[in-house]
Structures are given as C-alpha cells and as structure tokens.
Amino acid sequence: MTRILLVEDDKSIVANLTEFLTSEGYRVKSTSGQSETLTLLEEERFDLVLLDISLSDGNGFSVCSAVKSTYGIPVIFLTASGDEYSTVTGFELGADDYIAKPFRPRELVTRIKNILRLTKGTGSVMTLGDVTVDTVKGTVSKNGKDLYLSALEYRLFLVFLNNRGAILSRSQLLEAIWDIAGEFVNDNTLTVYIKRLREKIEDDPQNPAMIKTVRGLGYKVDIE
Amino acid sequence: MTRILLVEDDKSIVANLTEFLTSEGYRVKSTSGQSETLTLLEEERFDLVLLDISLSDGNGFSVCSAVKSTYGIPVIFLTASGDEYSTVTGFELGADDYIAKPFRPRELVTRIKNILRLTKGTGSVMTLGDVTVDTVKGTVSKNGKDLYLSALEYRLFLVFLNNRGAILSRSQLLEAIWDIAGEFVNDNTLTVYIKRLREKIEDDPQNPAMIKTVRGLGYKVDIE
DNA sequence: GAATATTATTACAATTCTGTCACAGTCTTT
DNA sequence: AAAGACTGTGACAGAATTGTAATAATATTC
Numbered sequence: 001m002t003r004i005l006l007v008e009d010d011k012s013i014v015a016n017l018t019e020f021l022t023s024e025g026y027r028v029k030s031t032s033g034q035s036e037t038l039t040l041l042e043e044e045r046f047d048l049v050l051l052d053i054s055l056s057d058g059n060g061f062s063v064c065s066a067v068k069s070t071y072g073i074p075v076i077f078l079t080a081s082g083d084e085y086s087t088v089t090g091f092e093l094g095a096d097d098y099i100a101k102p103f104r105p106r107e108l109v110t111r112i113k114n115i116l117r118l119t120k121g122t123g124s125v126m127t128l129g130d131v132t133v134d135t136v137k138g139t140v141s142k143n144g145k146d147l148y149l150s151a152l153e154y155r156l157f158l159v160f161l162n163n164r165g166a167i168l169s170r171s172q173l174l175e176a177i178w179d180i181a182g183e184f185v186n187d188n189t190l191t192v193y194i195k196r197l198r199e200k201i202e203d204d205p206q207n208p209a210m211i212k213t214v215r216g217l218g219y220k221v222d223i224e
Numbered sequence: 225m226t227r228i229l230l231v232e233d234d235k236s237i238v239a240n241l242t243e244f245l246t247s248e249g250y251r252v253k254s255t256s257g258q259s260e261t262l263t264l265l266e267e268e269r270f271d272l273v274l275l276d277i278s279l280s281d282g283n284g285f286s287v288c289s290a291v292k293s294t295y296g297i298p299v300i301f302l303t304a305s306g307d308e309y310s311t312v313t314g315f316e317l318g319a320d321d322y323i324a325k326p327f328r329p330r331e332l333v334t335r336i337k338n339i340l341r342l343t344k345g346t347g348s349v350m351t352l353g354d355v356t357v358d359t360v361k362g363t364v365s366k367n368g369k370d371l372y373l374s375a376l377e378y379r380l381f382l383v384f385l386n387n388r389g390a391i392l393s394r395s396q397l398l399e400a401i402w403d404i405a406g407e408f409v410n411d412n413t414l415t416v417y418i419k420r421l422r423e424k425i426e427d428d429p430q431n432p433a434m435i436k437t438v439r440g441l442g443y444k445v446d447i448e
Numbered sequence: 449g450a451a452t453a454t455t456a457t458t459a460c461a462a463t464t465c466t467g468t469c470a471c472a473g474t475c476t477t478t
Numbered sequence: 479a480a481a482g483a484c485t486g487t488g489a490c491a492g493a494a495t496t497g498t499a500a501t502a503a504t505a506t507t508c
Contacts, residue, residue: 065390072386096342097321118320118342135359136386137400138379150465150495151375155362162360176361186498191455193496206456215454215505374465374495413467415485420465430486439475439484 002116003045006030007037007063008052008078013101017050020105026112034063041071048112051095052078064095074119076111078103126161128210128221131201133161142201152177153197160211160221169218194219226340227269230254231261231287232276232302237325241274244329250336258287265295272336275319276302288319298343300335302327341388350385352434352445355425357385366425376401377421384435384445393442418443 004026008014018028029044031037049067064075077098096115099108126133131142140147140154149157159168159176168176170190177193178185198205212222228245232238233256242252253268255261273291288299301322320339323332350357355366364371364378373381383392383400392400394414401417402409422429436446 065387065392066396068387068390096338114320135362136382138359138362138375138382148494149375151362151373151378152496154375154378158360158362185496188455188499189497192457192498195456196495213455376466409466410468412469412485416467416487419486437485 002047003027005046006050164221167220226271227251229270230274273299388445391444
C-alpha cells in the first residue's frame with residue numbers, strides 16, 4: 001500500500017486528485033500549509049509527496065528540502081505551466097520529478113510509479129544476521145541499536161559483506177583495506193582487526209557466527 | 225564528460241539539440257534508425273539515450289527495452305505532445321523519463337541531470353566534482369588519489385551526496401550524524417566538521433566549490 | 449604427546465579523532 | 479560606520495583509533 005501525501009492549496013485539485021489516486025489504489029492524505037505538512041510528516045510515514053510549489057504560507061521549496069533531507073521521501077513537484085524557474089529550482093532542491101499543471105491524472109500516476117521504481121534502488125541496506133549496514137548513510141546497527149565502527153573496521157566489514165561465502169585470504173584482506181598508499185603493515189594487524197570487528201558485531205566473539213576462521217586459508221562469512 | 229546518444233529522425237531537432245547540448249558540455253552523437261542505433265551502442269559507451277519514439281524503421285519501444293536490458297543506460301523518451309499512450313508505455317518499457325515535444329531545451333537539460341543523478345545513486349560509486357565515493361568499499365578518492373575520511377566525516381559527506389542541491393540546515397545535519405544516542409552536541413561542532421571535511425575534499429577550502437554555505441539556512445551542495 | 453604452525457589475545461605507545469572553547473572573520477541591518 | 483548575528487579558524491584536552499610486539503591459545507603434523 002503506497003501512501004501519498006498531497007500538499008496543495010487548491011481545494012478542487014485536492015478533491016479530484018484524491019479521488020483519482022484512491023481509485024488507483026493509493027492511500028492519500030492532503031495538507032495545505034507548510035507547518036501542517038511538516039507536522040503530519042513527523043506523525044505518519046509516507047512513500048511519496050506531491051508538492052504544490054505555491055503554498056500559502058511560505059513556498060514549497062523549503063518543504064521539499066526538509067522532506068528530502070529528513071525523511072528521504074521522493075518528491076514530485078506540481079507546478080504552474082511555463083514556470084521554468086520552478087522546474088529548475090525544484091530539481092536543484094532535490095525534487096525527483098515535476099509535472100506542470102494542468103496535467104493528465106494518468107500521467108501523474110505513471111510518473112509516481114516511475115519515481116518509486118527509481119528511488120527504491122537508492123536505499124542500499126545490507127544485513128548479516130542481526131547486523132544491518134546502511135551504505136547510503138554509512139551506519140551499522142545490531143538489532144536496531146546503533147554500532148560505532150571505526151573507518152577501517154567499517155571497510156573491513158564491507159569486504160566480508162560483499163564476498164559472502166568466499167574464503168578471503170589474509171593478503172586479500174590486507175590489500176583490500178591497507179592498499180591506500182601501498183604501505184606495508186604487519187601481518188598480525190589483520191588478526192587484531194578481525195578480533196576488534198568480531199567484538200563489535202558478534203554475539204559471542206569467542207565463537208564467531210558471522211566471520212569464521214578458515215585455518216590456513218583466511219576468513220569467510222558463512223551465513224546469509 | 226557525459227556522453228549522450230540522440231536517436232531522432234527529424235534533422236532540424238537533431239541539429240538544434242546537438243548544438244545546445246554540446247554548448248552545455250555534453251558529448252552528443254546521433255542516429256536515426258533502429259539498427260544503426262543498436263550498432264552504435266555496441267561500439268561505444270553512452271551515459272544516456274534520448275529516444276524519439278517514432279523512428280522510421282520500427283518504433284522506439286523496442287530500442288528502449290534493448291538499451292535498458294542490455295546496457296542499463298538511462299533513457300529519456302522524446303514524444304509528441306498529447307500522446308499519452310506513448311508516455312505510459314514508455315515508462316513501462318523502462319524509460320526513466322519522458323518529455324513532450326515541443327520542449328524547452330533547458331528543461332531537457334534539467335531532466336537529463338536529474339535522471340543521471342537518480343540512476344547514479346543506485347550504483348555503488350558516486351562522484352562530486354573530482355571526488356569519488358565508493359559506498360560498497362567505503363572509500364573516498366580525489367583525482368584517483370585515496371583520501372582518508374574519519375567515520376563521522378564520511379557519514380557527513382554521504383548526507384551531502386545524497387541530498388545534492390538541497391539546503392541542509394544545521395539541525396538537520398546534526399540530527400543526521402549525531403543522532404546515534406540522542407546525545408546533544410555543541411552547535412559549533414558541525415561547523416568544525418564542515419571545515420575539516422572541506423579541508424580534505426576541496427581544492428581550496430577557503431573557497432569551497434562543493435559544500436557551499438547558505439547563510440542563515442545551512443549548507444548545500446551545488447555542483448554535479 | 450611433543451614440536452610446529454597458525455590464530456587469538458593482551459597490552460602498549462603513537463597517532464588521530466572528537467568535541468568544545470575562545471576568538472577572528474564576515475555578512476546584514478540599522 | 480557601528481552593532482549584531484552568523485560563520486570560520488586555531489588550539490586544546492580527553493577519548494578512540496591504529497599498528498606493533500610479546501605472549502597465550504589452538505589446531506595440525508610427526
């Protein structure tokens with residue numbers, strides 16, 4: 001069920017669009033003011049925002065940047081035709097698409113589907129057991145609780161995540177992490193980092209479930 | 225250097241668009257037939273395809289699905305105005321955007337930039353100026369030379385990269401980075417991090433080209 | 449079981465990161 | 479031009495990271 005927030009002053013457009021989008025299987029809520037919109041966004045989760053630029057109190061631009069940066073929800077601008085400035089600025093503010101009024105409802109739906117398809121791919125979240133990595137934000141969490149990995153631990157973890165099942169040799173791992181300036185580091189350095197990483201992500205670091213030792217060959221990730 | 229393939233029968237449109245897009249800094253090649261297009265795509269790599277639907281031999285739809293499935297290059301449809309069928313079908317075939325003729329060249333450029341931004345995000349490598357971020361490896365480089373960003377600097381940079389063009393307020397940025405435990409940090413902390421980040425990624429940190437200050441509002445990323 | 453090789457752990461300085469302060473700039477308004 | 483608000487900078491301690499060495503633990507081989 002896709003939830004759409006329609007931010008629009010014009011009552012007739014609200015009525016028409018709500019009816020049409022609902023008939024297309026979307027769940028629609030509408031607001032008209034800037035503060036009202038931001039309040040509703042805090043209370044409820046939406047999948048997409050349809051945003052009229054000419055809001056009565058302030059303009060839609062500030063709402064757009066707030067929506068994009070805080071919630072990461074895709075935004076489609078509804079704009080008066082011929083208002084090229086709006087188009088350009090809208091995109092620069094992070095809008096994902098815009099459509100000029102008057103528009104055909106069917107085209108709007110098509111654009112909605114398209115944007116949802118395009119933006120879905122941008123959120124890159126990987127999981128290993130109960131550990132989640134958001135590579136877009138650069139954050140790691142375990143059971144919803146945030147973990148703090150240092151820069152090198154983070155990169156080491158990513159190497160494992162992107163090579164699940166493969167046995168990674170010491171030299172491969174060393175190369176992957178410490179290749180920055182062709183510097184040589186102690187071979188044991190890796191061992192220590194493995195330990196530190198395990199201590200942060202494993203339930204029982206002494207009996208690691210995620211990063212397994214393959215004696216004589218290296219390390220590998222077993223589980224999905 | 226962004227390479228665009230323009231597939232269009234109308235010679236005057238080809239001439240005009242080629243000139244305009246070239247002046248905008250794009251590299252443009254054009255073809256007119258279906259087979260010619262597919263041949264050129266095999267020989268050369270393009271970043272984006274502008275595709276007229278009404279090709280003389282066969283229609284543009286089959287070219288579109290070929291481009292998307294074989295090469296994964298984003299496609300923008302050029303369509304006759306009012307041809308709603310084209311719009312809908314085009315999107316369903318995997319087009320990333322469409323624009324109705326006659327269109328303003330500037331709007332086309334805006335859409336081109338937008339699509340490149342949206343589709344670039346899905347891959348693992350993002351660029352801002354001469355700085356490249358590989359979110360799969362967790363590495364950052366500038367002109368091919370590796371940069372070392374601390375964990376927090378890296379996350380701050382990612383926030384900017386994923387919200388290009390948007391003005392990000394101090395509180396938004398603070399929230400995005402220091403929200404891990406709901407701890408409160410000094411407001412100036414962000415200022416200092418901005419400075420440190422600029423010192424690592426900017427050519428001239430005193431005159432930042434990537435992370436711009438928007439006085440009274442926050443910061444934003446301007447360039448592509 | 450003893451010897452050996454491999455991996456794990458602990459501990460330790462050197463370095464870097466992190467957050468804050470005080471103050472120096474800069475822009476805007478009056 | 480002066481005042482006020484906002485942003486940038488340098489410096490500073492405390493904390494964390496980073497790499498290494500020494501030592502312990504474990505598995506493998508003989």
